[in-house]
Amino acid sequence: MILRLPPLAPGLRVGLYGGSFNPAHAGHRHVSRLALRRLALDRMWWLVSPGNPLKDRSHLPDAASRAAGARAVAQDPRIAVTDFEAALGVRYTVETLSWLTDRHPEIRFVWIMGADSLATFHRWRGWREIAARMPFAVIDRPGYTLRAMASPAARALAASRIDEAAAPTLADRKPPAWLFLHGPRNSLSSTALRATTVRSVS
Template sequence: MPPRSVAPSSRIPPHSDGMRIGLLGGSFNPPHQAHRDISLLALKRLELDRVWWLVTPGNPLKDVSGLQDLAVRAAAAQAMANDPRIVVSCLESFIGTRYTVDTIDYLRRRCSKVHFVWIMGADNLGQFHRWQGWRRIAAQVPFAVIDRPPQSLRALAAPAARALASSRIATPDAARLADRKPPAWVFLTGMKSPLASTGLRNPDGSWKK
């Protein structure tokens, strides 16, 4: 039986060989219902055992001046997740990584028999080509892109999506994505929430009630 969810941790969450685990990284500033909806959709459509929310100390591509304390964001993420299959972790603060590619390197070395899938919204696919080592990320783990209207058409026309077009698999094959040798990715529709963390923050960086 796979391990159940634990409180937010700075170390690698419990896992076992052969597990299929989705990785959803972000600042979670604040966490919101769309984070949970994305995770539940991925758990179902990709047939995952767990989704790990990797609460980052700070996104290198974003202004971090209004970023809430890591412990505050992690606790709020744990409350929002509210599902034993969604595990909140502050791993990146413990291992000292700033970039997704380095976090994935770390996890693949230490959890070599776990089948990881990176999860992102369509808005992130639109800027994926700006991520440090994005081609290496695509070569290391399969990834799933969750439709985030109205970003769909723009995201699928973005440089990374075009560059990796031949590696995109058909939606009916999504359940086997975790078993695919990368590069491989899928675009999943059906998640219609327009929520984004930016719209849930006040100008001073505090969270709206």
């Protein structure tokens, strides 16, 4: 498997949005466009992961198939879909972000996650290192606002949270730095879409 990254140029402000994308849907595109606009990013990468270590992967389609589906959904020239993590042979986000920042210090990367991910961020391997590696933005999701902000990680990183009004400056800040973005919320989820597909088939 050949490791290929989307095109890069020094100084680019690139959002990294990771997940299984099983399947990709309009909610992913909504989050990406919100982040692109509010954070003044140049590009968004959808990192199609080999599989979430915290979830059951026994019925997960291969990364290449999920990436192909994601490309059909992205429909935005600023969004690049990549499954390079499979070629890199990593399992954890901290490994991916360390690899990228070590090799591309000239790029202003920002990690993008949903409020549901912040709620469990303290369970991720190396979550404190992730926060120390690059700025990150948390996108509000229905049903997770209060739970996310009361989470162990949010409390531990409270001192490095910046005001939402400073969102366009996030990519330029030295980590740790993060913010919580409110805005129009999309309730679509891959889990719900898979459940709907199973019901329609049966």
